[in-house]
Structures are given as C-alpha cells and as structure tokens.
Amino acid sequence: MAIAGLPDSLDPAIGQLAASALVYKQIHGPLTDYGRDGGLAPGLAESWEASPDARTWTFRLREGLLWSDETPLTAEDVVWSARRIVDPASTFAAIGDFYAVRNAPEILRGEAGPETMGVRAIDDRRVEFQLTxxxxxxxxxMREFYPFPRHVIEAHGGAWVDPEHFVGCGPFTLTExxxxxxxxxxxxxxxxxxRIETVHIEAxxxxxxxxRLFRAGDYDIAEAPLATQIAMxxxxxxxxxLPYEAPKLTYLKVNMGRALTGNADFRRALDLAIDRNFLAESLLAGTATPTRHIIPGLFYEDGSVRDNRLAARQLLVNAGLTGANAPRIQLRCLPGERERLAIAIADDWSQIGIDVEIFATPPADLYPAIDGGDYDVALAHFDRGLKSDPDFMIEPFTPGGFADNTFWFGQPGEADDEFARLIGEARATVDADLRTQAYRAAERVILEARPVIPFLRERAFWLVAERVTGLSAEIQPVLWRGFQLEGS
Incomplete structure (x- = not known):
C-alpha cells in the first residue's frame, strides 16, 4: 500500500490527520461500521435502538468479542473508552462525535469528571448513551468511535501503540x-x-x-494520483x-456580513455566471462533476449546471451595479491547483462586469482570514471521506459547524431561522429516509440564500493492481479486511 502520509498517532484519541483515519479502519474496531455500499452496518455492536425521543441509544455488542491478546472485550471497555476521549486529563481530548452526549462538553472544559459522562454499561454486552x-x-x-484496550493502556501508558505492546480488535494488528x-x-x-495475511504500508x-512506483509494480494499491495524470x-x-464518487465538495463561501456580497441579487449573479462544465471537463480533465447541490446523488443535474451570463448581467443591471457602480470583489483561495480554479471563475465573473482581485495565500493565512470575516468570497473545499450521508454534507454549514464562517446566521431578512429549524427536525429524526427529506428541505433553503455556492463534486481515484480482488464498486478501497490477492 502506498499512501500520502502516515498517522500522526496510532491512538484514535490523539491522531488528527486524515491518514490516521485510514489506518484506524484496519487496526481498530468501530462500535458501528461502514457497509460495502458506504452505509451504516454492524461493527462491534450487532444492533442498536433508540428511545422514542431519540435521546437515549442502546448498543448491543456481539457475543464473544476478544481483543487481539484474547482478553474479553466488554461493554465496560466501551464506556471507559468514551470517557477517555473527552477527558483532558487522559488525552489531547476533543469532543468529536460525542458532542451531544450528556456532560461531554463539561468534562472537556474541566467542569465535570469523566465518570459523569452520559454513558453506562447495562451489562457485559449492552452500552447506553444518554444525549442532551x-x-x-x-x-x-459511532462508525468512527474505536474502543481502547483499557488493560493495556493502564499497563503501558502512551506506549500501548508500540508494536511490542499493541492490542486491538480490528481485522489487522500492528507488528512493525x-x-x-x-x-x-x-x-x-x-x-x-x-483475508490477506500481511499488509506493508509506505508513506x-x-x-x-x-x-510511478505503482506502475513499476512496487505497490498493489496507491492512493490519490494527480488529477492531471488521470487521463494518461x-x-x-x-x-x-478506479474512479469513485466521493463526498468531496468544492464551493464558494460568500461573506454575508458585507454590503455587496450581502446583496441577494449579486450572489445569484455570481452563481449563474460560473461555467461549471468548463471547470469540470476542461480545467480538471473530467475528474469532477459539475453541481449546484450540496447533497450528492439526490438530484438530476442536467442543464441546471449550465451558466446563464445573460441573466447574471441583468441581475447586476437591476441592482444598479454597472458603470461607475460596477462591483469589485476579492476572491481568496489557496495557491496551486485551487488558484487555477479561482482564475477561471474570475474570468467568468469579469464577463458580466465584475472586477475580481485574486488573493492566493497559504492555509496558515487563509483560514484565519476567513474565520475573521476578512474576505468577500473564498474558494473552499472539504472531503468527508466515506461520509456521503446528507447529515455529514449539510452539517458543516450549521451554526457551530466547521464551515460556519459565512456570517449568514443573524443577518436581517435572511432565512437562517428556517434553515436551523429544518436542521433540528432532521437531527431528531431516527428514520433515515425521513431524515434525508428534512436535510433536503434544509438544503433548498441554504441554496436559495447562497451563503455558499457549490460548483464541483470531485471524484476520488485509486490505483489498484489487477491481482487485488474483493473490492466494493461503491466505496473507495479503504476497508482492507475484505481484500484478497488472486492466486493466494
């Protein structure tokens, strides 16, 4: 296996890098798991159920679970692990996916002890989480929650992830x-x-x-080749x-706190003028799909992604943004490939009479500027890994989400209250189909308001040798437990 980088830690309570998540899926066992279609599947827990108000969740572990050293894995291990993740005295604590668990934020802030967290073992196989x-x-x-071997951590401390001490419950164990x-x-x-006996991973x-090394036969699998090399x-x-549809969204953030970009007609003109097809097919050589949506796989795009510069120009005329009042904006972006996208978008906007200054800066400068509101429009991108569910595509834009820096919430005359209401309805819904409907309704609200303007959904590409079998056609090859080598 050739991957871009190794984990910054093999301890899921500490690791932060994307490469960490890839390796965790192999050596640790999650409470629930990803199915071969990317959806929800049993993991260490064989089943789960919610209380009528969806504030209490009970997970039932599989019978006879063992750690790799043959020690039984019980509900108490799960409880101890959940507390460890949010306890600042134990790890580089983070709220992570436990943000809704009772007392988790208070524990993280040092205002309560880890024993007060809303999680308990009902018996050896059942774990209950109480939510706020x-x-x-x-x-x-819980697909990203990996219980820890308490007995090993208490014996070896941080060295528990060294090969000589490592104990896990995933399909592979660490040997070197x-x-x-x-x-x-x-x-x-x-x-x-x-099914495969050994895996050697190189960064x-x-x-x-x-x-190049994959083509030379040095690797069976290599991740993320350059987009410019895909055709070759x-x-x-x-x-x-192998191409995979992926929850990788490229979009524009619009600063709603400024007079010009706070104008609804101006934002609509920005949206209509973008030639999404050119960006996807020519600039990115067919490695992306043009889109106007946040949620993948739910809408038939067809002609809806076509640019309409005539309508965009008319919107500027109607808003009085022509001649001496012609708009001038700054477009922030990362340097490199993202800057190429920004240049093409700026050219689209210049054709409807908008003067654009491109400001390409490294992440250390770009992200603080956006969080502080020092921008008009910013080119943004996120990759949700395997999480293509509507929940994980819309949630970043909700109040407090990691993409909540458009200053939309609280602006007079905006529909942010309706958006927040629909998000609350979606979160409270257990039935997946009904929850998706609520998220789709919330998406319609945010797309109409345009604090964000989606324009590309980028694909994920992997290089996989023909002798590797057992892959899913629907999700990227990151769950190695099912792989086989032809002839072995």
Missing amino acids: APLGYFPLL TGPLSLRLARNPRAWNPA VEDAATRA LTERLPYQV
Missing part, C-alpha cells in the same frame, strides 16, 4: 513501525478477520512518485485506475 438533545443519526457517528512505514498482520481473533508524499494513467492502465 435528540440525535437520529448517532449510530452513524518505521519512519515511513507500517506493517500489519491478520488478527484471527477479530470478529471480522482480514509516499508525492502523488507522481506514488503513481487510464490510457496506460485501463483496468487499474
């Missing part, structure tokens, strides 16, 4: 670490043991180098370049 508000998608969050490599072995005591930061690689390795 209804949360219908709580089991989805190096400066740029990891070696895993099949864990026969896992409830879902892997190769440069995407072009990963692709597909031509030369037609059955080994």
Whole structure:
C-alpha cells in the first residue's frame, strides 16, 4: 500500500490527520461500521435502538468479542473508552462525535469528571448513551468511535501503540513501525478477520512518485494520483485506475456580513455566471462533476449546471451595479491547483462586469482570514471521506459547524431561522429516509440564500493492481479486511 502520509498517532484519541483515519479502519474496531455500499452496518455492536425521543441509544455488542491478546472485550471497555476521549486529563481530548452526549462538553472544559459522562454499561454486552438533545443519526457517528484496550493502556501508558505492546480488535494488528512505514498482520481473533495475511504500508508524499512506483509494480494499491495524470494513467492502465464518487465538495463561501456580497441579487449573479462544465471537463480533465447541490446523488443535474451570463448581467443591471457602480470583489483561495480554479471563475465573473482581485495565500493565512470575516468570497473545499450521508454534507454549514464562517446566521431578512429549524427536525429524526427529506428541505433553503455556492463534486481515484480482488464498486478501497490477492 502506498499512501500520502502516515498517522500522526496510532491512538484514535490523539491522531488528527486524515491518514490516521485510514489506518484506524484496519487496526481498530468501530462500535458501528461502514457497509460495502458506504452505509451504516454492524461493527462491534450487532444492533442498536433508540428511545422514542431519540435521546437515549442502546448498543448491543456481539457475543464473544476478544481483543487481539484474547482478553474479553466488554461493554465496560466501551464506556471507559468514551470517557477517555473527552477527558483532558487522559488525552489531547476533543469532543468529536460525542458532542451531544450528556456532560461531554463539561468534562472537556474541566467542569465535570469523566465518570459523569452520559454513558453506562447495562451489562457485559449492552452500552447506553444518554444525549442532551435528540440525535437520529448517532449510530452513524459511532462508525468512527474505536474502543481502547483499557488493560493495556493502564499497563503501558502512551506506549500501548508500540508494536511490542499493541492490542486491538480490528481485522489487522500492528507488528512493525518505521519512519515511513507500517506493517500489519491478520488478527484471527477479530470478529471480522482480514483475508490477506500481511499488509506493508509506505508513506509516499508525492502523488507522481506514488503513481510511478505503482506502475513499476512496487505497490498493489496507491492512493490519490494527480488529477492531471488521470487521463494518461487510464490510457496506460485501463483496468487499474478506479474512479469513485466521493463526498468531496468544492464551493464558494460568500461573506454575508458585507454590503455587496450581502446583496441577494449579486450572489445569484455570481452563481449563474460560473461555467461549471468548463471547470469540470476542461480545467480538471473530467475528474469532477459539475453541481449546484450540496447533497450528492439526490438530484438530476442536467442543464441546471449550465451558466446563464445573460441573466447574471441583468441581475447586476437591476441592482444598479454597472458603470461607475460596477462591483469589485476579492476572491481568496489557496495557491496551486485551487488558484487555477479561482482564475477561471474570475474570468467568468469579469464577463458580466465584475472586477475580481485574486488573493492566493497559504492555509496558515487563509483560514484565519476567513474565520475573521476578512474576505468577500473564498474558494473552499472539504472531503468527508466515506461520509456521503446528507447529515455529514449539510452539517458543516450549521451554526457551530466547521464551515460556519459565512456570517449568514443573524443577518436581517435572511432565512437562517428556517434553515436551523429544518436542521433540528432532521437531527431528531431516527428514520433515515425521513431524515434525508428534512436535510433536503434544509438544503433548498441554504441554496436559495447562497451563503455558499457549490460548483464541483470531485471524484476520488485509486490505483489498484489487477491481482487485488474483493473490492466494493461503491466505496473507495479503504476497508482492507475484505481484500484478497488472486492466486493466494
């Protein structure tokens, strides 16, 4: 396996990098799991149920669960692990997916002890979580919650993730670490043991180098080749370049706290003038899909993604934004490939009479500027990994979400209250189909208001050797437990 980088820690209570999540899926066992279609599936818990008000969730563990050292894995391990994650005395604590669990925020702030957290073991196989508000998608969050081996951590402290001490419950166990490599072995005591006996992981930061070494036969799987090389690689390795629809959204943030960008007609003109098809097909060489939506897979785009510059110009005329009043805005972005997108979008806007200054800055400067409101429009992007559910695509834009820096909430005359109401309704809904309907309704509100303007949904690409089998056609090859090698 060739991946872009290794985890910053093999302890899920400490690791923060995206590479950490990829490796965690192999060596740790989540409470619930991802199915082969990317949806919700049993993990360590074989079943779960909610109270009528969706404020209490009970998970039932599989019978006979074992850690890799043959120690029984019980509900008490799950409770201790949940408390450890939010306890600042134990780890680099973070609220993470436990934000709705009773007393978790107070524990994180040091205002309460970890024993007050709203989680308890009913018996050896049942764990109960008490929430402060209804949360219908709580089991989805538990796909990223990995219980820890308490007996090993108490014996070895932070060294529990060293190969000589490591104990886990995932399909693989850790056997060796190096400066740029990891070696895993099949864990026969896992409830879902892997089919491949060993996996050697190497960190190769440069995407072009990963692709070159894959072509040379050094790796069976390599992640994320360069977008500019996809066409060439597909031509030369037609059955080994695998594309996947992914929850990777590229969009514009619009600062609603400024007079010009707070004008609804001006925001609509910005939206209508973008040539999404050119960006997707020409600039990104077909590695992205044009879109006007946040939630993937629910809408038939067709002609709705076409630009309409005539209508955009008319909106500016109606708003009096022409001639001496022609608008001038600053478009912030990251340098490199994102700057290429910004230049193309600026050209679209210039054709309807908007003067655009592009300000390309590194992340250390860009993100604080956006959070502080020092921008007109900003080019933004997020990748939700395997989380394509509507919950995880819309939630970043909710109050307090990581993409809540458009200053939409609280602006007079805006529909942010209706958006917040629909989000609350969605969160409280246990039935997945009904919850999706509520999120779709919330999406319509935010898209009409345009504090964010989606324009591309980028695909994920992996290089996979033909001898690797057992992959799902629907999700990226990040769940290695089901893989097999042809002939082995």
